[in-house]
Amino acid sequence: MSVILTAVATLGAIGAGSAGILYLVSQKFKVVEDPRIQEVQDALPAANCGGCGFPGCAAFAAACVSADSLEELSCPVGGQETMDRVAAILGQTASKTTKKIAVVRCSGSCEERPRQNLYDGASKCSIAAALYGGDTGCSFGCLGLGDCVDSCTFDAIHINPVTMLPEVVEDTCTACGACVKACPKDIIELRKQGPKSRRIYVSCVNKDKGGVARKACNVACIGCSKCQQVCPFDAITMENNLAYIIDDKCRLCRKCAPVCPTNSILELNFPPRKETPPAAKEKEVPITA
Amino acid sequence: MLKSFRIGGIHPKENKLSAGMAIQPIAVPEQVVIPLLQHIGAPCQPVVKKGDKVKVGSLIGKSVGFVSAQIHSSVSGTVLKIDKAMDASGYKRDAVFIKVEEDVWEEQIDRSDELVTACSLTPKEILDKIAAAGIVGMGGATFPTHVKLTPPPGMKAELLIINGVECEPYLTSDHQLMMEKSDEILVGITLVMRVLNVQRAIIGIENNKKDAVALFTRKVAAYPGIEVQPLKVQYPQGGEKQLIDALTGRQVPSGALPISVGAVVQNVGTVFAIYEAVQKNKPLVERVVTVTGKEVQRPCNLRARIGTPLTKLIDAAGGLPESTGKVISGGPMMGKALASIDIPVTKGTSGILIVPAPEAKRREMKDCIRCGKCVQVCPMGLNPTLLMTLTEYEVWDRAEKNAITDCIECGSCSYTCPAYRPLLDYIRLGKSKVNGIIRARKN
Numbered sequence: 001m002s003v004i005l006t007a008v009a010t011l012g013a014i015g016a017g018s019a020g021i022l023y024l025v026s027q028k029f030k031v032v033e034d035p036r037i038q039e040v041q042d043a044l045p046a047a048n049c050g051g052c053g054f055p056g057c058a059a060f061a062a063a064c065v066s067a068d069s070l071e072e073l074s075c076p077v078g079g080q081e082t083m084d085r086v087a088a089i090l091g092q093t094a095s096k097t098t099k100k101i102a103v104v105r106c107s108g109s110c111e112e113r114p115r116q117n118l119y120d121g122a123s124k125c126s127i128a129a130a131l132y133g134g135d136t137g138c139s140f141g142c143l144g145l146g147d148c149v150d151s152c153t154f155d156a157i158h159i160n161p162v163t164m165l166p167e168v169v170e171d172t173c174t175a176c177g178a179c180v181k182a183c184p185k186d187i188i189e190l191r192k193q194g195p196k197s198r199r200i201y202v203s204c205v206n207k208d209k210g211g212v213a214r215k216a217c218n219v220a221c222i223g224c225s226k227c228q229q230v231c232p233f234d235a236i237t238m239e240n241n242l243a244y245i246i247d248d249k250c251r252l253c254r255k256c257a258p259v260c261p262t263n264s265i266l267e268l269n270f271p272p273r274k275e276t277p278p279a280a281k282e283k284e285v286p287i288t289a
Numbered sequence: 290m291l292k293s294f295r296i297g298g299i300h301p302k303e304n305k306l307s308a309g310m311a312i313q314p315i316a317v318p319e320q321v322v323i324p325l326l327q328h329i330g331a332p333c334q335p336v337v338k339k340g341d342k343v344k345v346g347s348l349i350g351k352s353v354g355f356v357s358a359q360i361h362s363s364v365s366g367t368v369l370k371i372d373k374a375m376d377a378s379g380y381k382r383d384a385v386f387i388k389v390e391e392d393v394w395e396e397q398i399d400r401s402d403e404l405v406t407a408c409s410l411t412p413k414e415i416l417d418k419i420a421a422a423g424i425v426g427m428g429g430a431t432f433p434t435h436v437k438l439t440p441p442p443g444m445k446a447e448l449l450i451i452n453g454v455e456c457e458p459y460l461t462s463d464h465q466l467m468m469e470k471s472d473e474i475l476v477g478i479t480l481v482m483r484v485l486n487v488q489r490a491i492i493g494i495e496n497n498k499k500d501a502v503a504l505f506t507r508k509v510a511a512y513p514g515i516e517v518q519p520l521k522v523q524y525p526q527g528g529e530k531q532l533i534d535a536l537t538g539r540q541v542p543s544g545a546l547p548i549s550v551g552a553v554v555q556n557v558g559t560v561f562a563i564y565e566a567v568q569k570n571k572p573l574v575e576r577v578v579t580v581t582g583k584e585v586q587r588p589c590n591l592r593a594r595i596g597t598p599l600t601k602l603i604d605a606a607g608g609l610p611e612s613t614g615k616v617i618s619g620g621p622m623m624g625k626a627l628a629s630i631d632i633p634v635t636k637g638t639s640g641i642l643i644v645p646a647p648e649a650k651r652r653e654m655k656d657c658i659r660c661g662k663c664v665q666v667c668p669m670g671l672n673p674t675l676l677m678t679l680t681e682y683e684v685w686d687r688a689e690k691n692a693i694t695d696c697i698e699c700g701s702c703s704y705t706c707p708a709y710r711p712l713l714d715y716i717r718l719g720k721s722k723v724n725g726i727i728r729a730r731k732n
């Protein structure tokens with residue numbers, strides 16, 4: 001009997017001693033973390049996409065807590081709603097952000113942009129881009145090998161097998177910007193999603209002179225600047241033979257699209273025009289972003 | 290036994306179809322397109338404008354920055370325009386278009402074939418002449434020669450190595466140049482030795498060019514300090530670091546330049562260009578190009594003016610065969626498949642290889658079977674399959690630790706891979722990314 005008692009007593013003493021040491025150590029080396037970091041992190045979408053510019057949601061939460069104001073910080077995935085919640089936790093106000101979405105600024109499908117040579121190297125845009133300008137006459141356009149698709153953590157961008165161009169799924173795109181960084185040709189851009197997802201943009205990045213661009217692709221921007229002249233809001237710039245619509249200034253009046261001789265300005269999710277538009281325009285609408 | 294480098298290496302089929310074909314000058318075309326970037330470094334600024342008259346040898350592109358090389362007109366005529374034109378990179382870049390009228394050369398250029406051995410210039414003057422002539426490494430790397438001949442402060446060359454290896458299969462331009470211009474090359478070597486102030490030079494020639502070895506062994510007797518060393522045929526022996534290892538047994542440390550072991554390597558074509566620039570006042574306006582391929586009617590070595598369209602050279606070799614699947618600028622190992630043949634000859638065009646369609650297609654990539662062949666053949670002692678995986682998953686810090694930047698892009702790994710994995714394509718991408726990261730860290 002005494003053997004059992006001795007064993008219990010000894011083990012009990014060791015246990016109590018260890019507990020004491022552990023308690024002291026945990027007190028001594030305690031890491032004091034602002035409890036709000038965890039709260040903020042819980043409010044974030046936990047996608048860890050890096051779209052905010054920080055490595056993961058935890059780092060973003062820490063940055064929010066330590067920042068003086070939330071002006072420069074925004075979570076593209078959660079949007080305004082999430083940021084408002086974060087602001088409530090921290091007792092600050094979130095800056096107004098507009099929902100953005102990725103747009104692919106190239107409409108050079110196989111039909112519009114004839115292939116001139118055959119690439120059979122490694123199937124990665126960044127490798128192909130380092131080797132040559134692309135398998136068509138346009139050295140600015142989409143290579144169609146899908147680096148953007150691989151980079152997307154939300155399964156929101158896919159290559160259309162018919163056009164061989166990437167298409168953005170509007171409902172799932174969070175504008176985290178991973179595809180923008182992945183594209184070696186800088187074709188993808190984050191733009192304002194616009195009311196009812198309506199937006200207008202120049203779907204071309206070709207900086208060649210008009211004739212050269214047009215020869216390579218039927219839907220290239222040829223830099224004629226007709227859209228710039230017709231724009232009542234000064235929202236269109238012309239640089240390097242290429243038109244660009246500044247989405248902060250654009251009021252979606254739709255004046256520019258019909259004047260474009262190569263149909264390189266796309267308008268998405270608009271109701272059909274009242275005046276009978278040219279037949280060619282209608283076929284563009286299905287080409288989403 | 291013949292010397293060679295120690296680590297890795299492969300021996301692809303040599304296929305030197307155009308060996309022994311005398312260098313033929315090709316007719317000056319009606320129009321030339323001279324790109325303003327034909328070297329590694331900053332592009333040149335054009336110094337001519339539309340309507341200007343130029344002669345052969347007139348300066349048309351002025352180098353900006355230290356690592357850059359002057360560009361001269363290769364024809365006489367009128368500047369049509371300065372516009373974008375596609376070059377071997379597959380992108381459109383600035384180039385000078387010149388309409389050819391007659392063939393008038395700048396007065397100071399000596400066009401005779403007479404050998405000029407005497408040279409009273411100081412090393413500095415020789416170096417300035419090399420820089421003024423716009424000479425770049427003619428083996429294909431196109432690194433400005435005057436930069437290479439200016440050792441970094443505190444470093445001193447003690448040995449000049451002349452690269453007559455031509456380890457690329459198919460290419461014969463260096464071989465033929467050695468056979469026809471041996472005296473000029475030897476004088477050129479003495480000039481480079483004076484610039485570097487070295488007493489010893491070794492010409493490395495692979496043993497599949499026995500005639501060149503014999504010719505140079507006979508001729509170097511008259512030139513003290515110059516030796517000839519035949520080498521075992523092995524790719525990539527023409528790589529600087531491999532050639533230094535093969536000839537001297539010294540190994541260039543990871544990330545260092547050849548000068549760190551006291552050696553400077555120059556290609557025979559470059560040495561010939563240096564001879565012409567210094568002794569004949571002739572800038573780099575033409576080069577020898579091998580046009581070859583299994584189905585090509587007349588594989589040949591042509592002397593073409595810079596800016597001549599490739600189509601002219603292909604026509605001179607009997608035209609583009611029906612079966613063509615791919616046209617490569619350079620050799621089959623390190624050359625670059627062209628997106629279009631409407632591009633001009635540049636300073637780095639060592640050959641045009643026309644590959645028949647059945648051979649041109651890459652085979653479908655399979656999974657790595659961990660055979661380790663790529664590791665075995667890598668002449669830099671790297672682990673290509675690991676580097677490819679690290680690039681695929683963008684693990685740049687580990688790629689850097691595994692010395693991805695040491696890769697010389699010889700393509701031995703891709704050549705040998707039984708699963709047809711595009712190892713080099715990935716490593717090249719990883720190398721450029723890691724180099725970018727290193728540069729960003731320095732700034």
